[in-house]
Amino acid sequence: EAGVVQSPRYKIIEKKQPVAFWCNPISGHNTLYWYRQNLGQGPELLIRYENEEAVDDSQLPKDRFSAERLKGVDSTLKIQPAELGDSAVYLCASSSLGLTQGNEQFFGPGTRLTVL
Amino acid sequence: KNQVEQSPQSLIILEGKNCTLQCNYTVSPFSNLRWYKQDTGRGPVSLTIMTFSENTKSNGRYTATLDADTKQSSLHITASQLSDSASYICVVSARSSYKLIFGSGTRLLVRP
Numbered sequence: 001e002a003g004v005v006q007s008p009r010y011k012i013i014e015k016k017q018p019v020a021f022w023c024n025p026i027s028g029h030n031t032l033y034w035y036r037q038n039l040g041q042g043p044e045l046l047i048r049y050e051n052e053e054a055v056d057d058s059q060l061p062k063d064r065f066s067a068e069r070l071k072g073v074d075s076t077l078k079i080q081p082a083e084l085g086d087s088a089v090y091l092c093a094s095s096s097l098g099l100t101q102g103n104e105q106f107f108g109p110g111t112r113l114t115v116l
Numbered sequence: 117k118n119q120v121e122q123s124p125q126s127l128i129i130l131e132g133k134n135c136t137l138q139c140n141y142t143v144s145p146f147s148n149l150r151w152y153k154q155d156t157g158r159g160p161v162s163l164t165i166m167t168f169s170e171n172t173k174s175n176g177r178y179t180a181t182l183d184a185d186t187k188q189s190s191l192h193i194t195a196s197q198l199s200d201s202a203s204y205i206c207v208v209s210a211r212s213s214y215k216l217i218f219g220s221g222t223r224l225l226v227r228p
Binding site for chain 1: 120125150157158159160161162165205207214215216218219220221223
């Protein structure tokens with residue numbers, strides 16, 4: 001069974017440019033998460049989806065970040081315009097029953113973003 | 117405030133040696149604690165999960181312990197291998213919450 005797929009794996013852009021990341025969760029997982037992981041730190045949750053609904057986007061910087069999960073499967077995370085401080089690894093994760101505590105989240109390999 | 121603290125921040129050991137990583141948490145009410153392994157350039161992968169009533173859990177050469185009274189956990193790696201070089205992240209869940217509280221990780225380097 002395929003795991004969480006993310007693309008691209010690496011992205012280098014200049015500041016003020018837009019960038020988008022794509023995530024395909026594990027088949028059948030209705031909950032999808034986007035995290036940002038700075039160097040030497042643990043991941044920080046940006047947004048959580050239950051099917052196509054964003055049920056927690058409280059940590060998403062909405063002035064420049066946006067996300068969507070059309071049809072409740074794939075998801076994209078966009079930054080426009082990117083700033084130097086956005087350089088990080090963006091991780092996507094999915095789980096089968098998001099409202100059930102202890103349910104394991106499976107992580108993708110991440111997209112490493114470098115903003116010059 | 118719910119927090120997870122890990123120590124040491126980084127560790128270098130020789131191949132074949134054992135090591136122990138520490139995790140202290142203040143998450144309440146506690147639900148479960150996981151140890152994740154994150155290889156360079158990859159996402160975290162779960163090694164073990166322990167609930168309140170579990171004191172120890174093994175996964176091959178990895179053994180995790182949990183003391184819910186002192187809110188401490190450890191991950192012991194036996195007979196380390198080069199492939200154990202990675203970051204090890206302690207992650208705690210609060211009861212009735214989907215949110216995971218991540219530690220900053222311990223970066224382990226196993227040298228030949």
